[in-house]
Amino acid sequence: KRRKTSESNEEIEKRLESLICRVGEKSSSSLESNLEGLAAVLEADLPNFKPQILHILVLCSYQLPEKCSIYSTLLGLLNVRNYNCGAEFIEMVYCEMKRLIVINQFNMARYILQFIGDLVNSSVVTPSSMMGLLGAFADVTKQEGVPQSRKDWFVYVLMAALPWCGSILSEKKGNEMETLFSKLHKYVSNRNKDHHKFLRVWSSDDPHPQEDYVECLYAQICKLREDGWIEDIILRPYRAFQPVLADALQHNLPQFIPPPHIAGSTVYPLPKVIFRMFDYTDCPEGPLIPGNHAIERWLIEEHLSCLTRSYKYDKKECANRLLAIPGRDKMPLNHMIIETLLGDMFRLPSSPNPQVFYMAVFIELCKIQPSMMPQVLALASDMLYERLDTMQITCIDRFVNWFAQHLSNFQFRWSWDEWSDCLTMDPAMPKPKFIREVLEKCVRLAYHQRVCEIMPSEFQALLPSNPKIEFKYAIEAGSGSSEELNADKTTAQKIISAIKNKGKDDELIVMLDVIKPHSDGSEFNVKRLEIFLQSLLFLAQKSFSHSFSALAKFHKVIKWAADGEEGKIESLRILQDVWRNHPQKIGVLVDKMLRMQIVDCSSVAKWIFSPEMASDFTRLYTWEIMHATIRKMNKHLAKLEGEMAEMRERAAVAEKKDDCDENDDMMKGFNLFAPNEDDLRMMQEKVDAASSDQKKLFLIIFQRFIMILSDHLVRSKSLGCDYKTPWFKNTIQRLGEIFLLHKDTVVKFMMTLENLLFTSDLDPHILTIFQQFSSISR
Amino acid sequence: DRVHQEKLLQLSTTLYVGNLSYFTTEEQIYELFSKCGDLKRVVMGLDKFKKTPCGFCFVEYYDRVSAEDCVRFINGTRLDDRVVRTDWDAGFKEGRQYGRG
Numbered sequence: 001k002r003r004k005t006s007e008s009n010e011e012i013e014k015r016l017e018s019l020i021c022r023v024g025e026k027s028s029s030s031l032e033s034n035l036e037g038l039a040a041v042l043e044a045d046l047p048n049f050k051p052q053i054l055h056i057l058v059l060c061s062y063q064l065p066e067k068c069s070i071y072s073t074l075l076g077l078l079n080v081r082n083y084n085c086g087a088e089f090i091e092m093v094y095c096e097m098k099r100l101i102v103i104n105q106f107n108m109a110r111y112i113l114q115f116i117g118d119l120v121n122s123s124v125v126t127p128s129s130m131m132g133l134l135g136a137f138a139d140v141t142k143q144e145g146v147p148q149s150r151k152d153w154f155v156y157v158l159m160a161a162l163p164w165c166g167s168i169l170s171e172k173k174g175n176e177m178e179t180l181f182s183k184l185h186k187y188v189s190n191r192n193k194d195h196h197k198f199l200r201v202w203s204s205d206d207p208h209p210q211e212d213y214v215e216c217l218y219a220q221i222c223k224l225r226e227d228g229w230i231e232d233i234i235l236r237p238y239r240a241f242q243p244v245l246a247d248a249l250q251h252n253l254p255q256f257i258p259p260p261h262i263a264g265s266t267v268y269p270l271p272k273v274i275f276r277m278f279d280y281t282d283c284p285e286g287p288l289i290p291g292n293h294a295i296e297r298w299l300i301e302e303h304l305s306c307l308t309r310s311y312k313y314d315k316k317e318c319a320n321r322l323l324a325i326p327g328r329d330k331m332p333l334n335h336m337i338i339e340t341l342l343g344d345m346f347r348l349p350s351s352p353n354p355q356v357f358y359m360a361v362f363i364e365l366c367k368i369q370p371s372m373m374p375q376v377l378a379l380a381s382d383m384l385y386e387r388l389d390t391m392q393i394t395c396i397d398r399f400v401n402w403f404a405q406h407l408s409n410f411q412f413r414w415s416w417d418e419w420s421d422c423l424t425m426d427p428a429m430p431k432p433k434f435i436r437e438v439l440e441k442c443v444r445l446a447y448h449q450r451v452c453e454i455m456p457s458e459f460q461a462l463l464p465s466n467p468k469i470e471f472k473y474a475i476e477a478g479s480g481s482s483e484e485l486n487a488d489k490t491t492a493q494k495i496i497s498a499i500k501n502k503g504k505d506d507e508l509i510v511m512l513d514v515i516k517p518h519s520d521g522s523e524f525n526v527k528r529l530e531i532f533l534q535s536l537l538f539l540a541q542k543s544f545s546h547s548f549s550a551l552a553k554f555h556k557v558i559k560w561a562a563d564g565e566e567g568k569i570e571s572l573r574i575l576q577d578v579w580r581n582h583p584q585k586i587g588v589l590v591d592k593m594l595r596m597q598i599v600d601c602s603s604v605a606k607w608i609f610s611p612e613m614a615s616d617f618t619r620l621y622t623w624e625i626m627h628a629t630i631r632k633m634n635k636h637l638a639k640l641e642g643e644m645a646e647m648r649e650r651a652a653v654a655e656k657k658d659d660c661d662e663n664d665d666m667m668k669g670f671n672l673f674a675p676n677e678d679d680l681r682m683m684q685e686k687v688d689a690a691s692s693d694q695k696k697l698f699l700i701i702f703q704r705f706i707m708i709l710s711d712h713l714v715r716s717k718s719l720g721c722d723y724k725t726p727w728f729k730n731t732i733q734r735l736g737e738i739f740l741l742h743k744d745t746v747v748k749f750m751m752t753l754e755n756l757l758f759t760s761d762l763d764p765h766i767l768t769i770f771q772q773f774s775s776i777s778r
Numbered sequence: 779d780r781v782h783q784e785k786l787l788q789l790s791t792t793l794y795v796g797n798l799s800y801f802t803t804e805e806q807i808y809e810l811f812s813k814c815g816d817l818k819r820v821v822m823g824l825d826k827f828k829k830t831p832c833g834f835c836f837v838e839y840y841d842r843v844s845a846e847d848c849v850r851f852i853n854g855t856r857l858d859d860r861v862v863r864t865d866w867d868a869g870f871k872e873g874r875q876y877g878r879g
Contacts (some may be wrong), residue, residue, distance in 0.1 A: 360851040444809040
């Protein structure tokens with residue numbers, strides 16, 4: 001086609017980018033003719049736009065990994081036409097791979113290696129130099145004094161490239177492949193696997209083994225090799241161009257020196273445990289699901305994961321792309337999609353996308369395939385329910401949240417009767433607990449009566465209580481109450497009318513000041529706080545907004561009545577007492593009270609471990625509050641640290657300017673506002689205070705965990721009963737969860753924890769959690 | 779002025795939420811919308827005369843990314859069997875909670 005003369009360079013670049021990025025998408029002509037056409041266009045533009053074209057191709061090589069072999073074929077065709085351009089591309093892509101490793105973009109670097117491997121197939125790269133590159137990756141396992149996560153990454157990435165280039169390398173370089181595999185075998189069989197227990201979704205291998213990711217891929221690659229490298233998932237467009245590509249001159253890759261490990265700044269990907277929930281018996285109709293060690297299983301999962309990464313901002317496009325992957329007739333696609341998405345959703349410590357993403361994509365999938373997807377999703381939910389007993393608590397929480405929200409999107413329709421086995425169990429067991437938590441979340445998303453109506457009557461015992469307020473000083477309640485309580489009720493009524501009559505802070509303080517403390521002689525005046533806070537929350541019960549403005553309006557009174565550590569913990573206890581039927585209210589109000597500095601993070605932790613909270617200790621809302629509190633603490637510190645860094649920078653700039661532009665009036669003006677030493681010192685004090693609060697918070701949490709767990713273990717032993725109660729399992733997992741969900745913070749305190757709390761004389765059941773965590777933070 | 783408005787929208791952490799049932803409560807809004815991050819406040823849309831909920835609200839997040847996730851993922855899902863619609867809003871101002879009567 002002749003080019004319009006008016007097209008600017010910028011327009012041409014845009015057009016080239018769009019042409020290159022779109023190749024391999026839906027088109028009326030064949031992929032082969034599109035590739036040939038594109039190669040011709042690019043060849044014509046190479047003289048004028050070589051750097052731009054090569055740059056776009058480099059980006060495509062790792063940003064569109066699902067089209068890997070399409071681009072490797074394109075490169076092959078270009079290399080045949082223009083040998084130099086092939087050489088330059090290799091040089092650029094090589095640099096890019098190193099750069100990505102250095103800046104911790106390991107996943108992208110991984111796709112480049114796979115792409116370079118595929119260039120052997122399209123006759124751009126020589127097999128022997130590719131062997132050399134893989135060898136260099138394998139030799140990282142021999143390095144000493146580097147973390148296992150580094151070796152894992154190099155080995156995993158090298159294995160991940162083999163489905164693409166293994167066949168041709170075995171054919172051309174059989175002996176070297178033999179050596180490579182013996183290196184792999186040696187590494188994989190001697191690897192430490194302490195992390196495995198900590199990161200698996202289920203503690204049991206029944207019905208499906210929960211394999212370590214390096215071991216699983218190794219087994220899959222070995223099987224692929226035994227099968228003569230034959231698989232039918234990877235698209236291989238270069239095969240059609242074999243005669244053309246055969247004449248190409250191939251390039252030798254330069255020698256590869258792995259970028260060094262830099263302690264403290266290189267952050268390798270965390271180890272993973274492979275999530276499996278289906279096998280061939282679960283999808284008896286249609287094509288079989290590939291076995292655990294079939295490379296097809298891994299290839300399909302990889303393709304699906306790529307799509308959820310590329311389309312993570314667009315739930316509709318994501319769902320459509322997932323359902324349209326090439327080769328979809330050769331596999332039970334719906335099962336594979338759901339297994340992959342659930343695997344990501346349950347990934348520990350955190351899933352690749354936010355939880356709401358998975359919720360939204362499942363809904364989209366159900367909309368696109370209303371006759372099939374809901375069934376498979378129901379099957380999956382049923383399996384997850386059946387396996388609750390061995391499921392990690394963090395994953396159960398995610399399951400609860402997703403399932404309740406999914407139900408709320410589909411009129412709460414579910415065949416509850418099939419889950420009636422939970423009705424005869426100890427209510428502390430995972431299944432009844434799960435149902436209870438799901439129903440509670442359903443009530444929050446709808447309303448109490450609706451949930452009561454949808455549930456079969458047998459499930460009544462698991463229904464959440466009606467979320468109404470429990471006001472201790474209600475006049476009508478308990479006519480036979482004690483004299484003291486009756487007197488308190490009268491006081492509460494006075495407070496209530498004072499608030500209603502728009503009483504000011506100080507008037508209320510005067511009224512409250514006359515309240516005598518409880519007769520037990522404790523120093524802190526609990527009664528005063530209780531009467532006031534109960535009355536205030538009672539008056540403001542109508543909505544969150546009412547409660548918020550009540551707290552804001554009487555902030556001064558609360559701070560006065562709830563003075564000191566004990567006052568803060570008591571405020572939380574009173575809040576929980578008033579709203580014990582309404583956990584959402586407790587959560588939202590604790591958040592508000594933290595932000596208003598009525599309570600602080602440590603007091604929240606102490607309250608959660610207090611005897612008054614024992615009955616709610618294993619409930620989901622309690623742990624939502626705990627984690628939200630920790631996150632708030634971490635965020636607060638990060639914000640202050642950010643401000644400090646910015647202040648230092650401004651001070652440094654000002655100092656520099658001071659040196660060189662002494663006569664510049666404007667600069668002098670600027671320097672007037674630059675932070676001085678006092679500002680810096682004050683800011684540093686704030687940072688230090690927050691930093692020590694953060695450490696204190698974690699120490700309190702861990703110390704309380706150790707106390708209650710040790711108590712339980714000692715008591716079980718002396719009574720001669722089994723320590724493995726539902727409470728114990730729950731609590732020990734919550735301890736692990738604190739490590740897991742806040743690992744980046746906890747690692748700062750490892751030394752202190754090891755020397756102060758997790759000492760060798762601790763019961764091994766507790767100590768093991770710390771040791772497992774140490775293994776992933778290495 | 780339009781440029782200014784657009785700039786506000788690009789930094790905003792507030793969303794206008796429409797197509798709600800008149801019976802949907804502030805608590806339900808809190809539950810659904812905090813799935814994307816901590817909420818700063820929710821302002822229920824009220825009927826000008828009756829001062830009762832009338833099918834919309836404003837939600838304000840602490841962080842921009844929470845609001846973005848909300849537009850991406852909560853938008854188009856259901857609450858009280860109605861499809862929730864979210865739109866960027868330049869920021870709530872007193873008085874805007876009153877809908878047409």
